[in-house]
Amino acid sequence: MSVEYLRAHVPFGTPWALLGLALAEAPTVAQIADVGGAYAISFTLVLASAALAETIAAGAAWQRLVPALTATATILGLVLGYGTFRYAAIRAAVAKAPTTRVALVHPEIPNAERLNPRQAVKLFEQNLTL
Amino acid sequence: MRVQAKAMAATSGSARRIESGGRGRADRVSSTASGPAWFMRAAILAGLGAAFHVFVFPPFSWTWLAWVAPLPVLLMLPAPSAAKAVIAVWLFGTLWALGVVAPWMTPALQALFGLSSLQTAGMLLLVCQCGLPFALLGWVLHAGRPATPSGACCSRRQRG
Numbered sequence: 001m002s003v004e005y006l007r008a009h010v011p012f013g014t015p016w017a018l019l020g021l022a023l024a025e026a027p028t029v030a031q032i033a034d035v036g037g038a039y040a041i042s043f044t045l046v047l048a049s050a051a052l053a054e055t056i057a058a059g060a061a062w063q064r065l066v067p068a069l070t071a072t073a074t075i076l077g078l079v080l081g082y083g084t085f086r087y088a089a090i091r092a093a094v095a096k097a098p099t100t101r102v103a104l105v106h107p108e109i110p111n112a113e114r115l116n117p118r119q120a121v122k123l124f125e126q127n128l129t130l
Numbered sequence: 131m132r133v134q135a136k137a138m139a140a141t142s143g144s145a146r147r148i149e150s151g152g153r154g155r156a157d158r159v160s161s162t163a164s165g166p167a168w169f170m171r172a173a174i175l176a177g178l179g180a181a182f183h184v185f186v187f188p189p190f191s192w193t194w195l196a197w198v199a200p201l202p203v204l205l206m207l208p209a210p211s212a213a214k215a216v217i218a219v220w221l222f223g224t225l226w227a228l229g230v231v232a233p234w235m236t237p238a239l240q241a242l243f244g245l246s247s248l249q250t251a252g253m254l255l256l257v258c259q260c261g262l263p264f265a266l267l268g269w270v271l272h273a274g275r276p277a278t279p280s281g282a283c284c285s286r287r288q289r290g
Contacts, residue, residue, distance in 0.1 A: 002270075017183065019183070022187060
């Protein structure tokens, strides 16, 4: 999580492919993002992997990890519980909310034309016609 | 390395625990401490970890893999020394950066910006800087692990 934050800000700032973004379409887990952003989801995922890695490393002596595994399971349970509660609340709010109609327009202008000042008027008119 | 591990364990009073079959961090280090073998294992895990991270995102979108994607990196550690931990995790970070970025950036740079293959290679070299923060992670994970009885061989005195 810290590394993701670090690489998103230094040296050039490349916030690509944060692990937590992978669960953007898993709404129950993703709800934790309203507490700590995508980094909170990443933390959840790394926590699960760390527990698994420690269990593999411990082998037959895995019993000594019971407190740590219990803590991990508790945190994961809290994340999932919060997500379930929050997602249900959001769905309920959305169901009650008024609706409106929106449209998105993408003119699909080639990069070379988009940055050319001589094309500005033509592109403006093209956008208006859409 | 194995001898050193036993010596260190003895000084901390945990030799019996380590030699009685408790598979802890100490055993992981001592069993993989030989240079080339360790680097080979680390390189495979780095590649595997990077591949997991790539498969998590489109076009593959195997999102379930995100739950275990960091696992190979975590299994790399503890390393025999801080330098090896840094190199191993940096390698993962660099492979990750190239794996995540190169497939879409290469055609985009060439098709949209008209860059030559050489220029594109230069840009991808620049992308490799994304691996640098991971080097720091390797050092932090190495330095921060607890000197528990099962990790007795990895105390600060023995780190290279």
